[in-house]
Amino acid sequence: MADEVVIDAIINGEKYKAEEQKPRENPAHPDEVVGYAPVNTKEDTIKAIDAAHNAFPDWRRSSIDDRIERMRRAIQTIKDKTPEIVELLAREHGKPLYDAEGEIGVSLAWMEFACDNVKDVLAKKVEEHDDGGRTIIARDAIGVVSAISPWNYPISLSTIKIAPALLAGNTMVLKPSPLAPLAVSKVAEFVADEFPPGVMNLVHGEADVGVELTSNENVAKIAFTGGTETAKDIMKSAADTIKNMTLELGGNDAAIVLDDFDVDDKKAMRRLVISNFLTAGQICMIAKRVYVDRKIYDKFVEKYIEAANEWIRVGDPFGDNVTIGAVNNKKQMKVVQDLIDDAKRKGADVVKLGKVLDQDLYDEGYFMQPTAVLGAGYDDPIVVEEQFGPTVPILPFDDDEHALELANDSIYGLTSSVWGKEEHAVEIASRIQAGTTMINTAAVQGLDVRFPFGGVKQSGVGREYGKEGLLAYAETHIINLPDQLSLPYIPD
Ligand code: NAD
Numbered sequence: 001m002a003d004e005v006v007i008d009a010i011i012n013g014e015k016y017k018a019e020e021q022k023p024r025e026n027p028a029h030p031d032e033v034v035g036y037a038p039v040n041t042k043e044d045t046i047k048a049i050d051a052a053h054n055a056f057p058d059w060r061r062s063s064i065d066d067r068i069e070r071m072r073r074a075i076q077t078i079k080d081k082t083p084e085i086v087e088l089l090a091r092e093h094g095k096p097l098y099d100a101e102g103e104i105g106v107s108l109a110w111m112e113f114a115c116d117n118v119k120d121v122l123a124k125k126v127e128e129h130d131d132g133g134r135t136i137i138a139r140d141a142i143g144v145v146s147a148i149s150p151w152n153y154p155i156s157l158s159t160i161k162i163a164p165a166l167l168a169g170n171t172m173v174l175k176p177s178p179l180a181p182l183a184v185s186k187v188a189e190f191v192a193d194e195f196p197p198g199v200m201n202l203v204h205g206e207a208d209v210g211v212e213l214t215s216n217e218n219v220a221k222i223a224f225t226g227g228t229e230t231a232k233d234i235m236k237s238a239a240d241t242i243k244n245m246t247l248e249l250g251g252n253d254a255a256i257v258l259d260d261f262d263v264d265d266k267k268a269m270r271r272l273v274i275s276n277f278l279t280a281g282q283i284c285m286i287a288k289r290v291y292v293d294r295k296i297y298d299k300f301v302e303k304y305i306e307a308a309n310e311w312i313r314v315g316d317p318f319g320d321n322v323t324i325g326a327v328n329n330k331k332q333m334k335v336v337q338d339l340i341d342d343a344k345r346k347g348a349d350v351v352k353l354g355k356v357l358d359q360d361l362y363d364e365g366y367f368m369q370p371t372a373v374l375g376a377g378y379d380d381p382i383v384v385e386e387q388f389g390p391t392v393p394i395l396p397f398d399d400d401e402h403a404l405e406l407a408n409d410s411i412y413g414l415t416s417s418v419w420g421k422e423e424h425a426v427e428i429a430s431r432i433q434a435g436t437t438m439i440n441t442a443a444v445q446g447l448d449v450r451f452p453f454g455g456v457k458q459s460g461v462g463r464e465y466g467k468e469g470l471l472a473y474a475e476t477h478i479i480n481l482p483d484q485l486s487l488p489y490i491p492d
Pocket of ligand 1: 225
């Protein structure tokens with residue numbers, strides 16, 4: 001068994017010992033403690049915010065080249081340490097090694113994109129006007145950023161905030177989720193080591209820490225990824241001091257399978273299965289409801305089950321040949337199981353997919369064999385709510401208009417996908433209410449960090465990734481030198 005990892009908070013460039021430490025279990029072997037993360041208090045959090053606040057005036061004046069150089073050194077350390085980060089992430093999270101590696105890959109790709117593009121995106125621009133006036137468009141750092149991240153992709157959903165925030169001249173306090181606190185803290189430590197004290201701070205804890213981070217008057221921006229309900233509390237908490245916010249929230253992403261989708265295309269079918277079950281379905285942008293044209297529904301279901309049975313191999317995150325590991329925590333398992341049980345009670349058919357590789361381990365850990373739910377009602381909770389786990393309802397639709405109606409009938413609008421002949425799919429895609437729509441692929445498979453990512457409706461506010469994801473960490477500051485300094489119609 002590997003050594004237990006002990007994480008501390010980082011405040012003003014120093015490791016900070018909390019009075020209490022909380023164990024993090026291994027979801028595949030719940031008796032095993034992977035390590036300990038601090039339970040920071042409100043007072044610790046204030047210290048971290050103060051450190052970030054005090055570091056801000058100097059950091060905002062630092063040169064962009066210096067910031068990029070520091071970030072590139074942090075990226076190199078993360079690359080050098082990737083094998084140990086991946087192992088730790090798989091142990092504390094429950095996701096298989098290949099999946100943990102994928103998470104580090106996306107994180108690094110984004111951090112590199114941010115370094116490569118930040119200078120250009122945030123460069124001061126000057127517009128000379130025909131009338132002789134001039135306008136300077138500057139991008140100023142915002143201040144202290146409170147970054148709050150979830151457990152499902154703890155590293156990539158933290159680095160998505162860290163890289164642009166620090167590169168733009170902000171300082172930060174990061175609070176990861178207690179359900180996957182260890183590997184991300186290592187990454188935060190590697191970053192903090194490269195930056196002046198107070199620029200990158202790290203605290204851990206529960207909602208009380210979150211409340212301080214989102215209400216403290218010295219915090220200027222909140223960058224939050226997590227549940228929609230939590231975001232409502234955060235908005236209330238931030239209301240008194242009107243903070244800048246980027247919110248990446250829940251989703252209930254529809255996949256629309258058109259009548260011209262080739263059900264015999266095994267590769268496409270496997271991509272669809274992966275877009276339902278990667279990371280045991282615990283991804284905000286997983287395809288969580290599949291709507292299939294009635295004309296091909298029966299054939300589709302038959303071929304889908306074949307593809308799923310081939311790809312899905314549930315087992316130890318460290319096991320060879322495993323595609324799906326454990327669910328991250330017991331509470332999430334119950335949420336998913338309750339939705340499945342409810343659908344079953346209402347008469348749906350729940351089809352088990354794939355193989356369980358080791359039954360003893362399966363019984364010991366937080367494992368769930370993936371399922372497809374057939375015959376659920378359009379308004380059943382399994383369809384309407386975000387399952388965030390390894391189950392997916394597959395439902396027929398009558399025609400394209402019906403499919404669009406079903407897909408758009410949701411409080412969410414994060415991503416979505418359309419499967420079929422490209423031109424037809426693009427036409428349907430343009431009518432879906434979502435931040436991203438992918439054609440013939442979905443979820444992380446179709447993610448491109450060069451372009452903005454985020455939700456509409458209750459799936460979020462603002463964008464991460466892409467150039468917009470860099471601009472999100474700067475305030476536009478217009479310095480205006482008009483030719484005509486006073487207006488002609490104002491009397492002397
Ligand atoms: P969560 O909302 O329970 O927790 C997210 C973070 O918020 C954690 O660090 C948590 O400790 C903290 N928190 C809890 N209460 C708080 C409060 N009152 N104030 C401030 N912070 C508080 O979410 P989760 O269970 O960790 O993650 C799953 C959810 O995240 C799903 O809904 C998923 O769709 C969503 N998610 C969205 C995206 C996206 O990019 N849109 C990405 C991943 C996950």
